[in-house]
């Protein structure tokens with residue numbers, strides 16, 4: 001097999017622009033406008049976002065999670081609280097989220113702080129999932145080393161048959177409260193649009209354009 005010629009992979013971005021004149025002053029609304037546009041264009045994992053956390057000793061790590069809700073309060077996803085990400089969040093509440101929507105040549109960056117959702121929100125989502133997924137969440141000690149995948153499958157099946165499916169205390173939601181959004185629209189010749197919303201001390205959002 002040949003190594004691909006990466007230096008020749010080159011795409012010009014020209015499917016849209018982001019002007020100060022067509023922005024909303026509220027970044028949550030701007031997110032909603034873009035998210036709806038993505039959903040009507042290309043639904044393929046549009047709600048997948050990269051979550052970056054930083055450990056206590058300042059090592060960063062990233063992984064995809066699925067956005068399951070958003071509002072002015074923040075951006076919600078669900079996971080195992082004892083996972084690597086859970087442990088890092090325990091030690092450092094500063095996180096970043098990242099969306100990439102290639103069909104519209106757009107990226108959204110979010111930075112903020114994170115906390116657990118209420119047990120009620122975690123329950124509502126947990127019990128809305130297919131029972132097989134509930135059983136998987138119950139038996140998986142996410143991010144621990146395992147020796148045998150088949151054991152997982154057996155445990156999941158046994159849990160489905162024998163147990164009342166109850167949300168484990170260590171499985172639930174997190175909500176990210178943004179203090180910064182950046183909306184990036186790919187433009188021709190790499191002169192991209194970048195608009196940043198920063199939450200200021202007076203509790204309003206300051207809008208600034210960044211150099212590409």
Ligand SMILES: Cc1cc2nc3c(=O)[nH]c(=O)nc-3n(C[C@H](O)[C@H](O)[C@H](O)COP(=O)(O)O)c2cc1C
Nearest residue numbers: 048063064065066077078079080083084085086143
């Ligand atoms: C598209 C996509 C969506 C994912 N969504 C989730 C999710 O919502 N929650 C979750 O715990 N893991 C999700 N994962 C798996 C995570 O990327 C990761 O493997 C897992 O959460 C363990 O991460 P950690 O060891 O850093 O805690 C997803 C993976 C992909 C590729």
